[in-house]
Amino acid sequence: MADGTATVGPVAAVGALTRDQVEILTARKGEPEWLRAGRLKAWDAFAAAPMPTTRDEDWRYTDIGRMLKLEGFALADEAASVADADGLPAGLRAVVDESGETSARVAQVDASVVLREVPAELAAQGLIVSSLETALREHPALVERWLGTAVTDEDGKFAALNSAYWTGGLFVYVPRGVKVEVPVRSYRWITAAGTAVFGRTLVVAEAGAEVAIVDEVASDDFDRPTLSTSAAELFADEGAKVTYVSVQRWGLGVAHLSTDRLVAGRDAKITTLYTTLGGDLSRADVKCRLRAPGSHVDMLGVYVAQGQQHFDHETLQDHVAPHASSNLLFKGALDDRSRSVFRGLIRVHPKAQRTDAYQTNRNLILAAGARADSLPNLEIQADDVRCSHAATVGQLDEEEIFYLLSRCIPKAEAVRLVVFGFFAEVLDQLPHEGVRRELLRAVERKLARRAQA
Amino acid sequence: MAQPLLKITNLHAEIAEDGTEILRGVDLELNEGQIHAIMGPNGSGKSTLSKVIAGHPAYEVTDGDILYRGESILGLQPDERARAGVFLAFQYPVEIPGVSVANFMRTALNAKRGEEVDIFDFQDELEARMGMLEMDPAFAARSVNDGFSGGEKKRNEILQLAMLEPLLAVMDETDSGLDIDALRIVTGGINRIKSERPEMAVLLITHYQRMLNYITPDVVHVMVEGRIARSGGAELALELEERGYDWLREEAGAV
Numbered sequence: 001m002a003d004g005t006a007t008v009g010p011v012a013a014v015g016a017l018t019r020d021q022v023e024i025l026t027a028r029k030g031e032p033e034w035l036r037a038g039r040l041k042a043w044d045a046f047a048a049a050p051m052p053t054t055r056d057e058d059w060r061y062t063d064i065g066r067m068l069k070l071e072g073f074a075l076a077d078e079a080a081s082v083a084d085a086d087g088l089p090a091g092l093r094a095v096v097d098e099s100g101e102t103s104a105r106v107a108q109v110d111a112s113v114v115l116r117e118v119p120a121e122l123a124a125q126g127l128i129v130s131s132l133e134t135a136l137r138e139h140p141a142l143v144e145r146w147l148g149t150a151v152t153d154e155d156g157k158f159a160a161l162n163s164a165y166w167t168g169g170l171f172v173y174v175p176r177g178v179k180v181e182v183p184v185r186s187y188r189w190i191t192a193a194g195t196a197v198f199g200r201t202l203v204v205a206e207a208g209a210e211v212a213i214v215d216e217v218a219s220d221d222f223d224r225p226t227l228s229t230s231a232a233e234l235f236a237d238e239g240a241k242v243t244y245v246s247v248q249r250w251g252l253g254v255a256h257l258s259t260d261r262l263v264a265g266r267d268a269k270i271t272t273l274y275t276t277l278g279g280d281l282s283r284a285d286v287k288c289r290l291r292a293p294g295s296h297v298d299m300l301g302v303y304v305a306q307g308q309q310h311f312d313h314e315t316l317q318d319h320v321a322p323h324a325s326s327n328l329l330f331k332g333a334l335d336d337r338s339r340s341v342f343r344g345l346i347r348v349h350p351k352a353q354r355t356d357a358y359q360t361n362r363n364l365i366l367a368a369g370a371r372a373d374s375l376p377n378l379e380i381q382a383d384d385v386r387c388s389h390a391a392t393v394g395q396l397d398e399e400e401i402f403y404l405l406s407r408c409i410p411k412a413e414a415v416r417l418v419v420f421g422f423f424a425e426v427l428d429q430l431p432h433e434g435v436r437r438e439l440l441r442a443v444e445r446k447l448a449r450r451a452q453a
Numbered sequence: 454m455a456q457p458l459l460k461i462t463n464l465h466a467e468i469a470e471d472g473t474e475i476l477r478g479v480d481l482e483l484n485e486g487q488i489h490a491i492m493g494p495n496g497s498g499k500s501t502l503s504k505v506i507a508g509h510p511a512y513e514v515t516d517g518d519i520l521y522r523g524e525s526i527l528g529l530q531p532d533e534r535a536r537a538g539v540f541l542a543f544q545y546p547v548e549i550p551g552v553s554v555a556n557f558m559r560t561a562l563n564a565k566r567g568e569e570v571d572i573f574d575f576q577d578e579l580e581a582r583m584g585m586l587e588m589d590p591a592f593a594a595r596s597v598n599d600g601f602s603g604g605e606k607k608r609n610e611i612l613q614l615a616m617l618e619p620l621l622a623v624m625d626e627t628d629s630g631l632d633i634d635a636l637r638i639v640t641g642g643i644n645r646i647k648s649e650r651p652e653m654a655v656l657l658i659t660h661y662q663r664m665l666n667y668i669t670p671d672v673v674h675v676m677v678e679g680r681i682a683r684s685g686g687a688e689l690a691l692e693l694e695e696r697g698y699d700w701l702r703e704e705a706g707a708v
Contacts, residue, residue: 398510403547405531406507406540407561407613414532417560421551421596428551 017070017196019043022164029133029167032140038148042163045153049160058156058285061341061373062312067281068255073196073227075165076110088115092189095218095249098441100434103182104129108168109189110197125178132169132200142173146204150233150261156285159259162231166200174209174240183212183245183435188230193222193253201232205240207265212243212432218278222253228279232260236268238292243271245435249442250278252307262288264295264324273430274330275439276303276311277446287316290324290352300426301330302439304419304446305338305370312341317357319348322382325356331426332363333419334370335450341373346387348380355382359389364422366396366415366450416447456523458654459483459506459621463517466505475501477679478517483654485620488647490657490665492690493676494698499658500544502676503625506656507541508534521621536565540619542610544626549597554609555579557597558616565617582615586642604635611642623656628664640667662694677701 022043026036051070052059082088085096088107096107103122106129107115113131122129128139135143153160170186188199205211217228228250236242242262250256256279264270276282288297303311317326332340342361363372376389396418404414423443430436459481466476475498483489493499505512506519508531518525526534549557558579562570579593586608598606607627614622624643628636644667647653657668665673665687673689674681675698682701683689 397547399547400549402509402531403543403549404557404561406535406543407557408532408535408564408617409561410532410564411530413560413564417552417557418549421549424551424596 017073017161017165019047021075025165025167031136032144034144035136035147039164042153042160046157046160046164049157052157058314058343061339062281062283062310064283067310068227069225070227072194072225074194076190076192076195076197079109079112079114079191081112081114085115089189089191091220092187092218095189095216096187098438099185099214100438101182102185103180105185105187106131106170107187107189108170108199110191110195111167113168122180126175127178127180128171128173129184130171132171132202133167135171135173135202139171139173142204143171143202146233146235147202148233150235150263150289151231151259155259155261158229158257159231159285162198162200162229162259165196165198165229166231167198169200170202170215172203172211172213174205174211176206177208179210180212183214183432186213186215188217190219190226190228190250190254193224193226196227196229199228199230201230201234203232203234203242203244205236205242207238208240209237210241212245212435214245214247214435216247216249217256218249219251219254221251224253226254228254228256230256230258232258232262234260234262234270236262236264236270238266239268240265241269243431245273245275245430245439246284247275247439247442248278248282248284250282252278252280254279255281256283258284260284260286262286262297264288264290264292264297266292267294268292269296271298271300271429271431273300273302273426273439274313275442276301276313277442280308281310283312283314285314287318288326289318290321290326292321293323295321295324297326298429299326299328299330300429301332302423302426302443303330303332303340304335304443305332305340306335306446306450307338308336309338311339313343315342315344315359317344317346317359319346319352319355319357322351322353322355324352326358328359329426329429330361331423332372333366333422333447334363334372335366337367337369339371339373341375342391343375343377344389345377345379346389348382348385348387350381353382353384355385355387357385357387361391362422363393364396364419365393366419412450416444416450419447420444455485457482458485458522459656460520461517462520464502464505464514464519465516466501466512466514469511469513474515475512475679476505479676479679479681481674481681483621483656485654486652487672488655488657488668488670489672489674490659490670490690491674491676492659492662492693493682494702495660497676498679499676500625503541503623503656503658506623507531507539532564535617535619538620540614540617540622542614542622542624542627544629546598546601546606546610548599550599552597553594554597555593558613561613562616578616582612585615585645586612587638588612603630604632607631607635607639608642611639611646615642615646618650619653621654621656623658625658626660627657628659628661636664636667640664643668662690665690675701
């Protein structure tokens with residue numbers, strides 16, 4: 001399979017993942033030579049890397065070779081641009097309509113960004129929000145300067161696959177000192193079962209800039225395996241404040257593999273929140289690099305798994321510089337026969353004295369068939385640091401449930417309330433009240449599926 | 454006179470997990486509007502009785518019955534009993550992290566009434582009730598019982614009693630852990646609710662007589678070793694205060 005040769009059915013014959021397809025893609029888009037070479041190099045890295053197995057530490061609890069067959073997917077089609085949000089597919093429009101306050105927005109359907117709206121007053125301040133393809137044409141130097149510098153071919157087979165195949169994409173550039181108060185929104189939507197989409201996000205916040213980005217993916221449920229790989233690179237320069245909220249609401253049938261790399265410069269502050277709700281298989285590999293003194297990163301996560309869903313979060317708080325701090329809190333609720341894996345590492349390099357780094361993962365098991373594995377870890381090579389980690393896997397507290405029952409509240413609602421409260425500790429840390437409420441609703445809706453089941 | 458509001462007959466109950474019998478034939482009748490106190494030494498089964506009335510899953514009823522308004526409630530889930538008008542004020546109110554008092558209270562009230570309560574009416578009512586209990590309005594935004602002092606937890610129980618308007622209020626050692634000021638506020642709240650809704654019956658479970666200085670019971674029962682060993686008027690509580698429980702234990706042992 002590693003060489004990507006088409007072996008399965010007519011779909012694969014059209015859209016199989018091959019080196020030729022990469023050539024065709026880059027030629028069709030008329031891309032510059034540096035990008036063409038980068039894509040092909042990434043393809044080679046993808047093809048050379050064996051499919052991970054459970055013998056690989058990173059994949060110990062996610063038997064990816066069994067869960068995902070890369071042979072069967074067709075490349076997602078290009079989609080035509082639309083004039084406004086009304087022209088989006090109905091399901092995506094519903095997602096867009098649920099969003100609260102929005103400054104600029106970009107929507108990708110399958111392989112193409114089809115909608116881009118940027119308020120004139122923000123554009124006038126130099127804010128760039130566009131597809132990555134458009135940015136390549138309009139701001140080639142910026143894209144070349146940053147793309148592929150944080151997510152590299154060393155970041156694993158699926159990151160390399162994404163680097164070879166990404167289309168559409170999101171580019172956000174906030175110039176020095178510009179503060180975007182209202183969140184920027186990105187949406188990605190898949191229309192056809194059996195296809196593969198490759199999303200890509202590049203965010204650059206210059207010194208003193210401030211921006212919040214809500215990066216949301218969603219689809220209907222599919223009756224066939226469908227693939228999403230994504231990669232995000234985010235750079236916060238000196239004193240910049242960046243909030244990055246990932247909302248994964250793929251339908252069933254989707255396997256989602258993301259590789260995100262976030263880099264915090266001097267005195268920069270990055271807040272990330274990963275909300276994982278959808279898909280059959282979801283694997284997020286998120287690494288934050290505290291590159292310079294004074295930087296601070298909050299890594300937050302919320303996941304709700306039901307049915308046979310399998311969610312895997314792998315995190316790294318990478319303390320390269322001294323006097324930096326990071327705080328991670330991931331919480332998940334697991335129902336039915338779902339599974340979750342959390343592997344988190346705090347790594348403190350020898351020069352990173354005076355590091356403050358904390359990591360907590362808590363899991364709530366809602367059904368006897370569900371399972372959570374939590375593996376927090378520390379790797380500390382400096383001596384003057386404060387680091388800790390904690391992990392718990394627990395059941396619902398029967399006394400809490402009885403208390404709520406005794407106050408007239410039916411069982412299903414009591415469970416929802418307790419789970420809701422469990423997540424509040426995470427969501428309350430998000431600085432954007434409106435986005436927080438949207439996420440609460442998304443979590444509530446997911447939990448409501450439980451009550452009906 | 455109509456049927457009693459609560460009629461407990463020959464109630465036997467054990468801890469579900471290990472089969473330890475705690476209640477060994479409790480008989481009790483409580484009429485609408487009455488206040489009964491149940492006193493007794495530690496371990497006599499008072500708290501267990503309150504939990505069994507509310508339907509706590511840790512206990513299994515092995516014999517006898519609990520009739521509420523003439524019908525057995527043993528087959529009802531705890532939330533069904535609560536919606537029918539049975540309220541248990543917990544000895545140790547449970548913390549629900551991340552769920553605000555207001556959200557919790559509104560969810561409970563919606564469930565009780567079977568319809569969405571108007572949000573503004575709800576807030577007015579909640580504020581008024583909190584005022585009665587001398588609670589800071591900021592309280593409504595705090596997580597239920599999370600980090601509350603002992604007194605705050607008990608006041609929060611009375612707040613729920615006021616909001617949910619039950620027909621039967623079972624108060625499990627509501628006086629425990631309260632200083633004299635908190636005790637005054639809490640018992641004042643109960644008396645106030647009782648005066649607004651005289652039909653409400655109260656079953657006060659307490660170890661000490663001091664709560665009965667504030668709330669006057671119609672009947673005092675003494676529970677010993679899983680049974681009601683003796684019943685009498687308010688004066689029985691005073692007698693217990695003087696003589697302790699040992700003489701009753703000896704009597705019960707002699708039976």
